[in-house]
Amino acid sequence: MHASACLHPWDFMREPSTADTRERILRAARATFGSRGFAGTTTKDIAKKAGVNEVTIFRHFKSKQALFASAAAEMLPLPDILERVSFDGDVPLDDMILHNVETVLEILKANKHLFMIIIGEGWRHPRLRRSMADSGIEMGVRFLSENLEGLMQKGCLRKMDPDIAARALIGMVQIYFLTRYLMSAKTPTAQEEEAYVKGVVSIFVSGMSPHQGVDSSE
Incomplete structure (x- = not known):
């Protein structure tokens, strides 16, 4: 057997x-x-x-602080943002930037409560704030900077320091999200938001046109 x-x-x-x-x-x-x-x-x-x-x-x-930092870092929606934005040079520049701004804003809004916690706790815990900056904000800036530099090399955007261009675009989206969704008692209407997003796209595309201004990286 x-x-x-x-x-x-x-x-x-x-x-x-x-x-x-x-x-x-x-x-x-x-x-x-x-x-x-x-x-x-x-x-x-x-x-x-x-x-x-x-x-x-x-x-x-x-x-507990180390656990919070790890949990918050893994909750940050950066991977979702990186997956959904597009930098296809064959798409008209204003359409590309419009798609990306709308996508990022949509993801930020979906994670509003997470950001409220991170911002509130971050100011009380400097080490946590630095960890969030390194794992979220700075990584996003580097990603956008690299893609904008690629568009500059293709002639889609005027040449300048891509880090400055990236922070300018991110800043316009972040300040809107911060002031209208995290600090304001009144949520913007769909019409107000559409007007702001289109304004951001207009400012960025006009300022970054390859025929606008001089190469500020020199």
Whole structure:
């Protein structure tokens, strides 16, 4: 008689992998921080939601602040933005910029509550603020800068420091989102938003036309 391969009860009770545990903790942290904010959340709350011992959290993250920084960084919508914007040089420049501005604004609005938490906690925790800047804002600036530089090389945009051009465009979108969605009690109407977005596109495209001004990178 041949021995059969048997599954023992303890085969189903093996400890989850380190990666699985870390992801469970991050999911629980995102949900708890999102509903209670940083100050209103304890690591005990997160451990309970993740189904782990509180000590396990500190094996993966040095502190509640480190956990918040990791959770917030992974919640930032930058990957979604990078995937959905387009820099196809065959598309008219104003259509391209319009599509990208509308796309970014739509994603920012969908993540409004996340940004409210990040901004509120970021000013109280300088290290967290720097972490968010490095993992979100600066990465986005570099991405846009590289794509704008490519358009400059193709002659679609006038040549200048692409970092300045990127920060100018991002700034116009960010200040609108900040003042109209995070700090204002009155949400803009669809007509107001359309007018602003078209104005941003007009300003940027007119200012960056290859026939406008001189090469400021010299």
